Amino acid sequence: MNSDHHVILRVVSKMLLPIIVMFAFYTQFHGDFGPGGGFQAGIIIAVGVILYALIAGVPAAMRAVPPAFTRSLAAIGVMVYAGVGYWAMLKGGNYLEYQALFNEPPGEHHGQHIGIMVIELGVLFGVSGAMLTIFYAFAGRVAEIRDKDW
Amino acid sequence: MTGVLEGDIGIALVNILLLTVLFVVAIAIARLRNLFAIVMLSGIYSLVSATWYVVVDAVDVAFTEAAVGAGMSTVVLLGAMLLTSRTAKPDKKFARLGPLLVVIATGVMLIYASVDLPALGDPNSPVNQGVGLTYMQINWADTGIPNVVTSVLGSYRGFDTLGETTVVFLAGLAVALLLGFGERSLAESIRREGNLPDRNAASGAEAGKEEDAS
Amino acid sequence: MLEFILERANYWAIIGLMMIGLYITFASGNLIKRLVGLSLFQTSVCLFYVTLGKVAGGTAPILYGEDAVEHGGGHGADAAHHATGVTGGHALGNASAPVELVHTYSNVLPHVLMLTAIVVGVATLSVGLALIVRIREAYGSIESDEVREIDLEMALAQEAEIDQWLNEAGA
Structure with missing residues (x-):
């Protein structure tokens, strides 16, 4: 990975990385008004880390985003999602009934907005964590991806 | 009754063009034997079908297909291809x-x-008259979210999405249990820093362990 | 007749794509190619669902214009809101009354179903690929006929071993 002919690729990708992650967050939080949501944003964040792994090597990516962190992130995502359901139950509603989160009458949309935002965050964590775990499992199996393999 | 004929002729042409490209790519996948080419063509198939989703108004699906099909599944297929073989037998x-x-x-x-x-x-088909239309009509008063896909995904079908998230999590877990969490690559980096002895000795020992296990 | 064909040409094209995916799954012995065929088949099923939900002259299912009037501060301004506020009665668990939409939108339900199906599809695809990687490590091959031959040889060898052991035990 130290060969010089990748230098343009490395520099350009390094510039692209923050933009990719920012686009993922735009996708996440603009999902209420346009196309997008937790699934897409999770995949885009995972792809950003995968791009980093491709240009800097998998060990470097594993130091930046450790595998232990990604698999906990996947579990946390599912728990956040399920937790919203229990939050609604604690407030006296049914499981995942966002209207009950703040005990609102119909027509008030605060609970719906907050509820959907939190479960989309859960989906984001779950999907990005699971996808990165899958990528590390496959990429960690080969010692290093050599140039001739691409 | 005249669904597609009433519409824009340009849209119809794009429709025909994209479906033709999909056919060409699919037949090429069926005939090729080089796995690298097959994996890349399946990425192209996903990307073209994402474009086609935009033509039939499914922008969210198009976004997902472009991110998942062309990005993630190509990466996973390439990773698996590197670990197995490069060509298929005739x-x-x-x-x-x-x-x-x-x-x-x-x-x-x-x-x-x-x-x-x-x-x-x-517009009068059973598909378009059923619960889908009702979601469109009651969504704004119920949730106040303009993107109906998001509100149906998160609110009306929240249980469904909880199940899907769990499935994705379980799939990640299953892959990690089958292949490990990437320790080999970490071992490589530790060895390079000088904490582990010679590479051949290390990989030899690893291979020996594997044979014992199997 | 031409109209009839044009109205269904999309379905037939998608069925054709589906059948190519099915053919790849059936005919190729290579396991990775087989999974690619399966994902082709899955994408075609998604295409079929989404094309069924298309409404002529419709747009993407994102409410705009008169269908999504912002209600500044209060909620009485919007007729639909007002109605639900009055008829709602109990605070929780009431669906609002359907309102007529001003614009035409495509059907939202197939989009939601296929969106989640695609994400789950890549998750299951990676589980399948992980299994293939393990098969390769155990058998040294990912061609299904070679794997079957090795399996047969192993079974025969085990049978022979058992026979030998039985003979020895009997003697």
């Missing part, structure tokens, strides 16, 4: 005949069944 000539007959019979039956389907774009 098929035996007569072995193609049976699958071909089965597939043609299935296709003819499906086309025969599709004669009963409502016309493309018919």
Whole structure:
């Protein structure tokens, strides 16, 4: 990975990385008004880390985003999602009934907005964590991806 | 009744063009033996079908297909290809005949069944009159979220999405249990820093362990 | 007749794509190619669902214009809101009354179903690929006929071993 002919690729990708992650967050939080949501944003964040792994090597990516962190992130995502359901139950509603989160009458949309935002965050964590775990499992199996393999 | 004929002629042309490209890519996948080319073509197939989703108004699906199909699944397929082999064995000539007959019979039956389907774009078809239309009509008063896909995904079908997230999590877990969490690559980096002895010795020991395990 | 064909040409094209995916799954012995065929088949099923939900003259299912009037501060301004506020009665668990939409939108339900199906599809695809990687490590091959031969040889060897052991035990 130290060969010089990748230098343009490395520099350009390094510039692209923050933009990719920012686009993922735009996708996440603009999902209420346009196309997008937790699934897409999770995949885009995972792809950003995968791009980093491709240009800097998998060990470097594993130091930046450790595998232990990604698999906990996947579990946390599912728990956040399920937790919203229990939050609604604690407030006296049914499981995942966002209207009950703040005990609102119909027509008030605060609970719906907050509820959907939190479960989309859960989906984001779950999907990005699971996808990165899958990528590390496959990429960690080969010692290093050599140039001739691409 | 005149669903597709009423619409824009440009849209119809784009429709035909994209479906033709999909056909060409699919047939190329069926005929090729180089796995690298097959994986790349499946990425192209996903990207073209994402474009086609935009033509039929499914922007969220298009976004997902472009991110998942063209990005993630290509990466995973490439990772698996690097770990296994680069080319497929050629098929035996007569072995193609049976699958071909089965597939043609299935296709003819499906086309025969599709004669009963409502016309493309018919607003009065059972598909477009049922619960989908109701979601569109009650969504704004219920949730106040303009993107109906998000509100149906998160609110009306929240249980469904919880299940899907759990499935994705479990799939990640299953892959990690089958392949490990990437320790080999970490071992490589530790060895390079000088904490582990010679590479050949290390990989030899690893291979020996594997044989014992299997 | 031409109209009839044009109205269903999309379905037939998608059925054709589906059948190519099915053919790849059936005919190829290579396991990775087989999974690619399966994902082709899955994408075609998604295409079929989404094309059924298309409404002529419709747009993407994102409410705009008169269908999504912002209600500044209060909620009485919007007729639909007002109605639900009055008829709602109990605070929780009431669906609002359907309102007529001004614009035409495509059907939202197939989009939601296929969106989640695609994400789950890549998750299951990676589980399948992980299994293939393990098969390769155990058998040294990912061609299904070679794997079957090795399996047969192993079974025969085990049978022979058992026979030998039985003979020895009997003697």
